[in-house]
Amino acid sequence: MFFGGKKSGVGLDIGTNSLKVVELSNISKKPTLVRYGIKELPPDVIVDNHIMDPLLLTETAQGILVESSITAKKINLGIQGKYVMVKKITTDLMNDNEYNHQVRFDAQNNFPFDFEDIDIMLDYHILGKNKQDKTMDVLLIAAQAGFIDQYVDPISEANIKINSVDINIFALHNIYEKTAGIPEDEFIIFAHTGADFLLLNFVVDGHPVICRDINAIGTYQIINDMIRKLGISEDEAKKIIKGETPPPPDQTVTVSQVYGELIEEITNNISKLEDTAIRNKADKIILSGGGVFIPRIKEVIEENLKRPVEIFNPFDYIQVPEEDRENLQKIGPVLTIAAGLALRG
Structure with a gap:
């Protein structure tokens, strides 16, 4: 169920705030992007990994495939959570x-x-x-099984066949291994930040040794904190996180404090788990997900943990249409899990 692969595939990443979809071709040789899309979910459709409104999830899944012009009727679905x-x-x-x-x-x-x-x-x-x-x-x-069904059933209701159900933390591993490559003699930590979670995968000699799905401060809380503390709109907060708009001059310290909470959570969890790994010092840390847009997150984690840090964008390694290249440089890390799921074929 969790392992497999073919020549082409579609991956659907169901996040707390949005759906992400990626279609890849030629995945057995040199993965090539066919289509992709991101579509926001209405508020409270998913709360703490539980589907609260299956009908809205079904409608959103149908919508993202139509808007992305993806006609494939089989997709690879990713799951995560405490179950x-x-x-x-x-x-x-x-x-x-x-x-x-x-x-x-x-x-x-x-x-x-x-x-x-x-x-x-x-x-x-x-x-x-x-x-x-x-x-x-x-x-x-x-x-x-019931936890898996609550994700599978709404997608099936959208007349979409589930080709495979994978675990998101494995999708991260697979996309990096297939594109950038994982040396067999290195200790690598993958850290993927989402709206309200942190995925950690400690890989030693090419194999996962510690996998954690942590309910954590994520981009969703950062956005809400900015709205509350700065009195700005959601769109303005998102632009500040992405570096598209500078924070108000008199609120720079407040914004740095909000960022610091997420960065501290990442570094603390990595430090705690790193001590229990087979080796006690990682060769490098790979960041992906929405949190990578936080200004200086790479540099601050490097300073705190004294480890090389790399921001991973799978589309630096995947062949993409020229007209999509600029946009994927901006949003690529958010699509990492969906791209990894697409590799399942």
């Missing part, structure tokens, strides 16, 4: 058939779900085997 969990474990060496009978036992011992009363969907990926120690490393995945 989706990923963990790297080490278990006894066995073949796939044997582990199919073992996976539920391992999941029950590693995830805080009620396996007796709730339908839990499981998947796994064997990362490597150590024949000498008779052990193997496994990436274990568990998700509540």
Whole structure:
């Protein structure tokens, strides 16, 4: 369910405030952008990863495909939230058939779900085997079926077939690996900031070792704080975040404080988790998502963590139509998950 791929694909990223869609072709060789789109969701359609208004989500999904001129009837859908969990474990060496009978036992011992009363969907990926120690490393995945259904059902109601359901944190990994490349001997931290969440993926020697989906200060709260503290409109706040408009001269300190809360949350979470990784110092940190538009976020995180920081725009590596290049330089990092989902084919 969570792994696969073909020659072309469409990825749909369902965020708290907006839907993002990307269609790619030639994904098995050199990914090429076909179409893309972003469409805002009405307020409170999604609250804390729960779909509060399925009908509005259905209508918005239909709308983004029409407005983006995407006619494909199969899409790859991404999910995230506290009801989706990923963990790297080490278990006894066995073949796939044997582990199919073992996976539920391992999941029950590693995830805080009620396996007796709730339908839990499981998947796994064997990362490597150590024949000498008779052990193997496994990436274990568990998700509540009802949580997945609340995303799948409204999209299906839009007459869209779901080709695959993937986890957003894997989509980040896949798009970077396919385009920029992940060296097998490096420790890389991926940090993707959304409207109200922070996705962290710690990758060592090409494999995820720590994956976290954290409810955090995001761009949504920053916008609301600016509206409240500066007395400006939502559009004005968004332009300040993107660097399109400078903050009011007498409010520069206030704006810096608002930015600082998000940057501090990112650095604190990275520092805390980095200490538990196999290696205790990352070679670099990769930023994506809406938070990358915050002025000097790259430089401040570099100063705080003493690690090289890179802002990732997948369209720096994907072939794009010339007429879209300028716009994608501005919004590309926001489409990172959707592009990663599209790679599933």
